[in-house]
Amino acid sequence: METILYEGNQIKEAAAVVKNGGLVAFPTETVYGLGANALLPAAVKSVYAAKGRPSDNPLIVHVANFDQVKAYVDNFHPLTEKIVANYWPGPLTLIFSIKKDSLPQEVTGGLSTAAFRMPDQALTLALIEAAGVPLVGPSANTSGKPSPTTADHVYHDLAGKINGILDGGATKIGVESTVLDLSDPTKPPMILRPGAVTQEELEALLDSPVLLDGHLVSATEVPKAPGMKYKHYAPDTEVLMVKPQDWSTALKWVQEKQKRAGVIAGPAVSETMRYDTAAVFMYAKDTVEAASKSLFAGLRALDEPLLALDVILVETFPDEGLGTAYMNRLSKAANGRFFETGEQ
The missing domain is CATH 3.40.50.11030 (Threonylcarbamoyl-AMP synthase, C-terminal domain)
Structure with missing residues (x-):
């Protein structure tokens, strides 16, 4: 498979590829993601295959606006509106309980929850809008290795395994988004993966407690969010x-x-x-x-x-x-x- 490098004026071409089941890596403000149509189980399976990623690890669904999330969630945490208004688009992923069977189990890892994010990257928002569907977007690298922060990093790992890469230059933040669990509207928000949006910032904004889950999942446990496995982001050295x-x-x-x-x-x-x-x-x-x-x-x-x-x-x-x-x-x-x- 030839891996094409898409520039900013080729959004429509890249969007057509992902809409129809292909894989196109995209830039965000955190790291590069590996984009696939979140509504096509076969496309999502091909993400796991390209990365060599365990299929029990859930994927983050990337959207262009909050209205897209409402198609899959009908019971939001009471703090959702305030959080979204302040941090979307941005490096914050939100986990919600979803409507039954509204997303393929290949996306959710078989869980009743799903993670959503609106990245702060104009090229990628345009890609999602042009595709007309939400995109899964795990880091565009070989599973377990350091996440990619340039298009060259993606090409190094996945050339010949994916259809294309949308080049947005080097990422601004360099570590993956904060993952905040809002799946239980009766409980305080909980950070499952730390990122650029910190516990201190969220507590100051919400004027309420935000919990931090520091545990690392076992080999047999299905993680609720990506990046919770014990060894991750590791080079061979x-x-x-x-x-x-x-x-x-x-x-x-x-x-x-x-x-x-x-x-x-x-x-x-x-x-x-x-x-x-x-x-x-x-x-x-x-x-x-x-x-x-x-x-x-x-x-x-x-x-x-x-x-x-x-x-x-x-x-x-x-x-x-x-x-x-x-x-x-x-x-x-x-x-x-x-x-x-x-x-x-």
């Missing part, structure tokens, strides 16, 4: 998280063990490590915003076989605000492992 106070010890360990090490960090760390390690991927600034935007790109860049790295050491940030989302993704990429002062 071993990844270790490094706390600020441990960088000098980590460098000594690398040298003593004669490891080919890569470093992903901001300028403050990268500038001191660049001559003593095999490769460095530097964030633009020493901020969690810059780190979140470039984490997946860094993991991909340093996982190239030509570098032949033994380990990738990655900078950590405080687990608060956007740092909660950053550390969630980094921890899964590292399989929960920190560099410790001693044997690894």
Whole structure:
């Protein structure tokens, strides 16, 4: 299969492909999604096949406006209107209980709920509108690997497996959307996956509690939202998280063990490590915003076989605000492992 690169003036062509059952990756403000007609079970199955993704993992339904959601949901949480008015379009996915059989079970993972999002990306909103149907849109990568934040990343993973890629340049945020569970109108909203919309922001807006579900699903449990599996976003090379106070010890360990090490960090760390390690991927600034935007790109860049790295050491940030989302993704990429002062 030839994978076509669609530009912004080719929306109609790309929309025709997805409407009729093909696969076209699209940009969002978070990461690139793999688009397929959410109403065609065969098209959704082909998403799982292209990604190598377990079919029990539910998919997010991408819409161009909130009215599209009403076709599938008739019992909304009382806080829905306020949340949508403030955060759609944007990096916030909402989970609702849906009308029975209103969406294929290939989309819902067999659950009675479904996740919906209106991305803040003009090209993709135009794609959904032109297609005239909602689109599923899991990250457009090989399942379990770092999510794609450029069209080149998508092409690297899925060339020859999908029909096309709508190129919208590099994404702005770089980590997937916050997933907020509103499926039970009688309970407080619960964050199932952290993202750029934080618990603190939502509580301030709603003036009510917002819960945070930090558990990781077991191998036999069906996740209610994507990204809840234990190991995810992981390159083939071993990844270790490094706390600020441990960088000098980590460098000594690398040298003593004669490891080919890569470093992903901001300028403050990268500038001191660049001559003593095999490769460095530097964030633009020493901020969690810059780190979140470039984490997946860094993991991909340093996982190239030509570098032949033994380990990738990655900078950590405080687990608060956007740092909660950053550390969630980094921890899964590292399989929960920190560099410790001693044997690894």
